[in-house]
Amino acid sequence: MNRKVKENYERLAQAAGLSMDMENGALYGVFAGYEILVAAANGSYPYTLSILAGVNRPAPPLTQEECKAFCKSVPGSITLTQNGNLVTLALKNTANQNKLRDTLVGALQAFTDFLRGNGFRNCCQACGRQELPVSPYYLGGAYAELCPDCFAAIQQRQTAAQSESKQKKENVVSGTVGALLGSLLGVVCIIILSQLGYVAAISGVIMAVCTLKGYELLGGKLSNKGIGIACVIMLVMTFVGDRLDWAIVVSRSLGTDFFTSFRAISYLMAEGAIDSGSYAGNLVLLYLFVLLGAVPTVIGTLRSRKQSAKVYRLGGQL
Ligand SMILES: [Zn+2]
Structure with missing residues (x-):
């Protein structure tokens, strides 16, 4: 308040x-x-x-x-x-x-x-x-x-x-798999929207939300450790999604196959064929949108965990 x-x-x-x-x-x-x-x-x-x-x-x-x-x-x-x-x-x-x-x-x-x-x-x-x-x-x-x-x-x-929820074991391996699956949805979103010509806030938000929810769904609960793992995964997968997106662009304009294009990105950037400024700008924007989705989701999770745990008498004990 x-x-x-x-x-x-x-x-x-x-x-x-x-x-x-x-x-x-x-x-x-x-x-x-x-x-x-x-x-x-x-x-x-x-x-x-x-x-x-x-x-x-x-x-x-x-x-x-x-x-x-x-x-x-x-x-x-x-x-x-x-x-x-x-x-x-x-x-x-x-x-x-x-x-x-x-x-x-x-x-x-x-x-x-x-x-x-x-x-x-x-x-x-x-x-x-x-x-x-x-x-x-x-x-x-x-x-x-x-x-x-x-x-x-x-x-x-x-x-x-x-005490039951404390005892409820968090399965880190399943949670990590869940987070990876969730992040794949985010990757698909980044690629599709970008191919349509947008760097849309929504793809970053989807990446963040799906990764966190994926962890919670398969891992049993979302602990601080889970939040940490999910955050690392969404950072990596956002980078990967952006790379894949570039690979599609390269393969389309050079006529090379997808894997060659994917590997060629660093080379093309070094040679100046891909403007590294616009590459970085695009990626930073994408990360900002991931942040936009992750921050409220994490805060919401922490707050509801705190709130639902609280019962007390108004005005304290008499
Ligand atoms: Zn009563």
Whole structure:
């Protein structure tokens, strides 16, 4: 979360009288007697907020008519849904912070009034029990209101899953084969697009993504070692792809066979028949595009590994 968003969230929390989870940016706390969570469903759209409450009632779940009537009467609300023990109110997004604050506070008031008026009481989102205290938790990318028992169970499962994934053996040989196969797709792409007359960003991106995914698919998981191996392979194979591409050009213009042409490239460059400047420029461009594909893929892999491993209670242990 960047600093600007953080500042705006702090102001939102203050206006609503809620606390803020510094790590992932959700707001939480008690509003008008209800344990509430306010979070963006997608971190890329921090101002598209939803209000969540772990609640249930003895009566049947909310009907569509009830939800629609609520949204009609509350400005800034888009949809109200009940899914088991979770009632979610999605809010309209706006970049105007004053408006967003007013919308949120107004919606929180209306939401909690509505819950009370319809006989809802706070409960654990997972087991639905009302008699236990519920607290807000972060569970590897999502938020939930849980009782201590359910959280303990989830934590236990998480620890088991983690040690299992740690034990899951990475097969470096298969992974390397996978990366090579993936990189061949990248080579084919480089050649085809180049023969059509483009040095396209897409071929570099495909090279990077397919090599990394190839490793993960056959190797079982993508460790740091795997990322390293895949990166070496994509660097080499990009060079090879570019060479093959030149060989096709040479064989077409000189009428020599492909293998002779491939071997002749260094000679032709030394003799100045192939302009080494344009050869290098082409290759550098291609490497830049590989980087363009590799960096977000690697960051995404590392981030999702980190995020999914994280479960904690918002505001720390009490
Ligand atoms: Zn529970």
